[in-house]
Amino acid sequence: MASSNKKINKKDIGKLLNEWSQEFTVFVPSRETGTATMAKWDGKDTSFLDWYRNTVVSPKANILPPMEEMFHFQKDKEGYHIELPPLDGHKQLIFGIRPCDANALAILDMTFNDSYEDPYYLSKRNNTILIGLGCTNPYDSCFCTSLGSSPTDATNVDLMLTDIGDEFLIEAITDKGKELMANISLAEEATEADEAKAKEAREAAYNKVTRQLDIKNIDEKLLASFDNQDYWEKIAAKCISCGICTLLCPTCYCFDINDELLKGQGARFRSLDSCSFPVYTKMPMENPRLEKWRRVRNKVCHKYEFYPMNFDVIACTGCGRCIRLCPVNWDITQTLDIVPAKA
Amino acid sequence: MKDGNIEQKLQSEAKALLESGKVDYIIGFEAGSLKFTTTPLITNNIADIDRLVINPFIVNNLSVYLTEVKGRVGIVVKGCDSRSIVTLIQDKQVAREDVVILGVPCPGIIDLSKVERLVGKDRDELDDITRDGDRVVITVDGNETEFPTAEVLFDNCLGCEFPTPKEYDVLLDEFSPLVAGKAASQESLEKLKGMTPEQRWEFWKNEFSRCIRCYACRNICPACFCERCFVEESEPQWISPVPRWQDNLMFQIIRNIHVAGRCTDCGECERACPVNIPLRSLTKEMYDIVDDLFGFKAGMDKEAAPLLTAYALEEAEDFIR
Numbered sequence: 001m002a003s004s005n006k007k008i009n010k011k012d013i014g015k016l017l018n019e020w021s022q023e024f025t026v027f028v029p030s031r032e033t034g035t036a037t038m039a040k041w042d043g044k045d046t047s048f049l050d051w052y053r054n055t056v057v058s059p060k061a062n063i064l065p066p067m068e069e070m071f072h073f074q075k076d077k078e079g080y081h082i083e084l085p086p087l088d089g090h091k092q093l094i095f096g097i098r099p100c101d102a103n104a105l106a107i108l109d110m111t112f113n114d115s116y117e118d119p120y121y122l123s124k125r126n127n128t129i130l131i132g133l134g135c136t137n138p139y140d141s142c143f144c145t146s147l148g149s150s151p152t153d154a155t156n157v158d159l160m161l162t163d164i165g166d167e168f169l170i171e172a173i174t175d176k177g178k179e180l181m182a183n184i185s186l187a188e189e190a191t192e193a194d195e196a197k198a199k200e201a202r203e204a205a206y207n208k209v210t211r212q213l214d215i216k217n218i219d220e221k222l223l224a225s226f227d228n229q230d231y232w233e234k235i236a237a238k239c240i241s242c243g244i245c246t247l248l249c250p251t252c253y254c255f256d257i258n259d260e261l262l263k264g265q266g267a268r269f270r271s272l273d274s275c276s277f278p279v280y281t282k283m284p285m286e287n288p289r290l291e292k293w294r295r296v297r298n299k300v301c302h303k304y305e306f307y308p309m310n311f312d313v314i315a316c317t318g319c320g321r322c323i324r325l326c327p328v329n330w331d332i333t334q335t336l337d338i339v340p341a342k343a
Numbered sequence: 344m345k346d347g348n349i350e351q352k353l354q355s356e357a358k359a360l361l362e363s364g365k366v367d368y369i370i371g372f373e374a375g376s377l378k379f380t381t382t383p384l385i386t387n388n389i390a391d392i393d394r395l396v397i398n399p400f401i402v403n404n405l406s407v408y409l410t411e412v413k414g415r416v417g418i419v420v421k422g423c424d425s426r427s428i429v430t431l432i433q434d435k436q437v438a439r440e441d442v443v444i445l446g447v448p449c450p451g452i453i454d455l456s457k458v459e460r461l462v463g464k465d466r467d468e469l470d471d472i473t474r475d476g477d478r479v480v481i482t483v484d485g486n487e488t489e490f491p492t493a494e495v496l497f498d499n500c501l502g503c504e505f506p507t508p509k510e511y512d513v514l515l516d517e518f519s520p521l522v523a524g525k526a527a528s529q530e531s532l533e534k535l536k537g538m539t540p541e542q543r544w545e546f547w548k549n550e551f552s553r554c555i556r557c558y559a560c561r562n563i564c565p566a567c568f569c570e571r572c573f574v575e576e577s578e579p580q581w582i583s584p585v586p587r588w589q590d591n592l593m594f595q596i597i598r599n600i601h602v603a604g605r606c607t608d609c610g611e612c613e614r615a616c617p618v619n620i621p622l623r624s625l626t627k628e629m630y631d632i633v634d635d636l637f638g639f640k641a642g643m644d645k646e647a648a649p650l651l652t653a654y655a656l657e658e659a660e661d662f663i664r
Contacts, residue, residue, distance in 0.1 A: 033549070033552070033553050034549070034550065034553055034618065034619050034620075035553055035617075035618040035619050037553075053465065056617060056618060057553075057555070057618070066555060066586055067585045067586055067587070137468075139465070139467055140377055140378060140467035141377060141467070237383075237385040238382065238383040238384075238385055238408075240407065240559070240562040240563055241562055242557050242558050242559035242561075242562040242563070242615070243555070243556070243557035243558060243559070244555075244557045244559050244615075244617045247555050247556075247557050248555070248557075248617060256584055258583065258584055258585060260583065260585070269585045271556075271584060271585045271586055272555075274557070277558070279575050292411075323376065323377065324377070325617045327403075327559055327563050327611075327614065327615035328382060328383055328403060328563075329375040329376055329377065329380050329381070329382035330382075331375075331376040331382075333376070334376055
């Protein structure tokens with residue numbers, strides 16, 4: 001049976017991105033700013049195909065930006081006049097999102113598209129096309145396979161690309177993806193041999209993920225260990241309470257809201273916040289997470305205990321950024337490895 | 344002495360300190376969970392002591408934990424870290440009698456980012472990195488390549504003036520010689536100084552545009568010991584919590600002024616930064632300015648008054664008297 005998938009030569013990726021640029025603002029992995037992010041396609045540079053493993057700043061930033069104006073206002077004798085900015089609904093296409101980061105967006109959707117539908121998030125999310133690119137060279141900090149995923153998992157993208165040598169195999173996952181695939185001028189039909197190569201590539205990538213985490217009953221173990229202060233103090237000892245792991249985590253979404261007013265004019269902003277910071281929970285009378293171990297506990301439990309309780313899914317996709325980027329090598333897989341089975 | 348022998352000596356000293364009750368905690372390094380990393384080990388358990396390591400990857404300045412760990416502490420320090428402890432003593436954040444300083448004469452620490460640039464591979468793709476004096480051998484896909492050690496050390500290590508701890512209770516090895524790399528250590532700074540003010544402004548604007556305000560630079564820094572940082576003040580609000588480049592830059596400039604006279608050029612702020620902002624170019628310039636203006640180097644003498652926070656009745660200027 002002929003495959004319904006297509007393929008494209010790697011040297012044609014630049015042309016493909018230019019085709020897509022007609023309709024979308026195209027984002028690709030880039031190091032232009034001095035660190036790896038998803039940046040606007042410049043119309044020519046495809047060198048990321050050689051160096052890209054994953055970005056430091058995840059594509060979460062394209063949907064839930066580090067800072068965002070919610071509305072602006074003016075103050076006069078009659079009071080405040082609020083003006084809502086037009087919701088950012090431009091069509092964007094993120095090329096090369098990794099499965100872990102695409103899965104993370106599906107996890108964020110559960111919070112932002114719940115009983116409260118967040119217009120800022122959803123206006124961007126609903127106008128975003130995700131072109132997944134399977135990993136061929138996962139980091140030693142990656143552990144997606146322990147969370148039921150894989151380096152070539154296509155579940156949460158529109159179109160999936162798998163490296164089969166000189167070409168990428170293209171699979172359409174969603175209706176939007178099917179429509180896109182039908183219109184790629186440079187794509188050819190994939191053959192059975194291409195499918196076989198893709199299968200091999202998927203297996204090879206899967207086996208390259210060496211970091212393992214046993215998540216069996218992890219939420220129950222964490223629940224049982226919630227009051228085990230000794231365990232949490234030990235786990236938290238070396239943490240410096242910076243915001244790297246949370247701010248760069250593709251599933252962390254906490255934000256802070258601030259009004260800025262100057263000479264009768266102002267705006268309300270929201271910007272990412274982190275539960276690692278003591279001020280995160282500061283209240284007039286007290287701070288329930290003044291001690292570091294309570295903050296570390298919250299971070300771990302939010303992902304592996306509370307999110308499963310609320311949405312039946314672990315809010316971690318094993319992207320490994322929190323391990324890779326931590327300046328003291330605090331490692332969540334080690335933390336979870338030694339959660340006491342009983343408190 | 345070889346790293347292995349220093350390790351043995353360290354482990355027996357640390358064990359003796361815990362056993363005798365001279366300290367409540369040991370703060371040192373153990374092997375990290377990623378290739379070529381170490382991670383802080385903070386323990387009161389003698390059984391953990393065998394895990395202590397000394398190798399060319401002991402990056403952290405562990406003195407950052409001193410204001411937090413309760414009780415008496417035995418702590419492993421390199422030259423720059425020992426000076427951080429001295430500044431903490433000068434600022435009365437730490438009492439000398441509460442710390443037992445286990446000094447490591449430091450031949451310089453390997454900067455994995457430099458190794459990555461040199462061989463064109465990420466750190467987890469390398470088989471091995473070994474140092475033998477002034478040569479480093481990097482093994483990739485089974486092939487060994489030799490480089491001068493100076494090419495892979497952190498910039499601050501290349502310019503290190505005091506590799507052997509100034510203040511210690513136990514010195515774990517012979518005095519360490521200086522690494523010859525003064526010029527290389529100042530390279531990025533000199534490049535900035537060669538720019539016009541407009542170019543420099545543009546440079547920092549770009550750098551601070553990607554700051555995510557994680558405060559790792561502040562939290563990893565032993566000189567940033569304030570219980571309440573100015574960025575967290577809301578009345579007045581000195582800095583907006585919204586991470587615009589202007590506020591990011593102001594935060595860093597103020598932080599830099601606050602650590603003047605305390606910064607020992609340990610380089611941890613720059614190393615910790617997840618988005619590669621060259622923060623040491625700011626802190627090292629301040630370090631040099633402090634030296635030029637006041638003839639003062641941080642953390643050299645625990646009896647000396649701190650540079651900018653001491654007050655005397657005989658002050659020359661009226662406004663302060």
